[in-house]
Amino acid sequence: MSEIEFLIRMLLAVILGGIIGYEREINHKPAGLRTHMLVCLGSCIFMIVSMKFDVDPARVAAGVVSGIGFIGAGTIIAEKQKEKEIVHGITTAAGLWATAGIGLLVGIGEYFLAVTAALIVACILWLRITKKRFSFREVVNKV
Numbered sequence: 001m002s003e004i005e006f007l008i009r010m011l012l013a014v015i016l017g018g019i020i021g022y023e024r025e026i027n028h029k030p031a032g033l034r035t036h037m038l039v040c041l042g043s044c045i046f047m048i049v050s051m052k053f054d055v056d057p058a059r060v061a062a063g064v065v066s067g068i069g070f071i072g073a074g075t076i077i078a079e080k081q082k083e084k085e086i087v088h089g090i091t092t093a094a095g096l097w098a099t100a101g102i103g104l105l106v107g108i109g110e111y112f113l114a115v116t117a118a119l120i121v122a123c124i125l126w127l128r129i130t131k132k133r134f135s136f137r138e139v140v141n142k143v
Helices: 003-026 033-052 057-073 090-107 111-133 136-142
Strands: 077-081 084-088
Touching (some): 003 033, 003 111, 090 111
């Protein structure tokens, strides 16, 4: 694998992480554009290094997934409001986890799968915006 291919993989990881992170950023979530870009890039780099130095890529992928769990846990907040416990940040944590997976895909050269996964994740996050904008409950309550 040439250095140009390494560079292409890292740039694609940054772009795909940025697509997901942009939605989080504009909605003022705890992990935004830079965090998602770095998670995707870091995952990609770990996979490239594992392949370059003949380290078992499956073990590296498992380590990345475990490590991202700790970062994701840092975005989850539980608070008590009016006798009810509210949990925030689960979608952001899941987005970070998916972003790490996308970075791993880019790192092994699975560009089509990585781009497809990034678009699916972005669409899922966009659905939340649409849900808020066109909430069925709001329509029922207004009638």
